[in-house]
Amino acid sequence: MKSRQINFFIMPDEWDALENYLIENNLISIASTMADASLSVSSIRDNELLKCLVLEKQKNALDIKKIDANTYSINRNHSPVIELRRSFYDTEQQLLRRGRLYYTKGFWNEAGEWKEKDADFMEAADKLFKWFRKTYKDSKMDDWKGITVTQRVKDRVNEGLILTQI
Numbered sequence: 001m002k003s004r005q006i007n008f009f010i011m012p013d014e015w016d017a018l019e020n021y022l023i024e025n026n027l028i029s030i031a032s033t034m035a036d037a038s039l040s041v042s043s044i045r046d047n048e049l050l051k052c053l054v055l056e057k058q059k060n061a062l063d064i065k066k067i068d069a070n071t072y073s074i075n076r077n078h079s080p081v082i083e084l085r086r087s088f089y090d091t092e093q094q095l096l097r098r099g100r101l102y103y104t105k106g107f108w109n110e111a112g113e114w115k116e117k118d119a120d121f122m123e124a125a126d127k128l129f130k131w132f133r134k135t136y137k138d139s140k141m142d143d144w145k146g147i148t149v150t151q152r153v154k155d156r157v158n159e160g161l162i163l164t165q166i
Helices: 016-025 056-061 121-135 151-158
Strands: 003-009 027-031 050-055 066-068 071-074 084-085 088-091 095-097 099-105 106-108 115-116 147-149 162-165
Touching: 003 121, 016 121, 027 056, 027 162, 050 121, 056 121, 056 147, 099 147, 147 162, 151 162
Parallel strands: 003 147, 095 162
Antiparallel strands: 003 099, 027 050, 050 084, 066 071, 084 099, 088 095, 106 115
């Protein structure tokens, strides 16, 4: 499956820039699982660590699946969404978990044919990834090659912050 991802470590006080970017570019945040099929917009900072970022105009194009009587989920492979798994910061343990931005460029339909995702979605996703890499510059920590680690995180690691993949 064709896809792109950025793995990262970002401190909670560094999320403002991403929130502003989403607003300015008409991207909304929706929880990946919900109690009913209605899609309510939520903050990237609330308790749900896994979010789906979608162009506001494509909200109705999402593929929603019923998981059980009280749970619905967005089919992230078939829907025009960018998965945002937010970094989680545990202040008590001084632990920061890795975050990730991820999207698929298409999917295999039921007929076994490759179906590219919408061009507007692809353009928005590519633009977000470029902006993210430019805004959250990688400070190049040897132990975390291939993962964006901001300077703020690197400074905190020098003060005892623990980074984890989990």
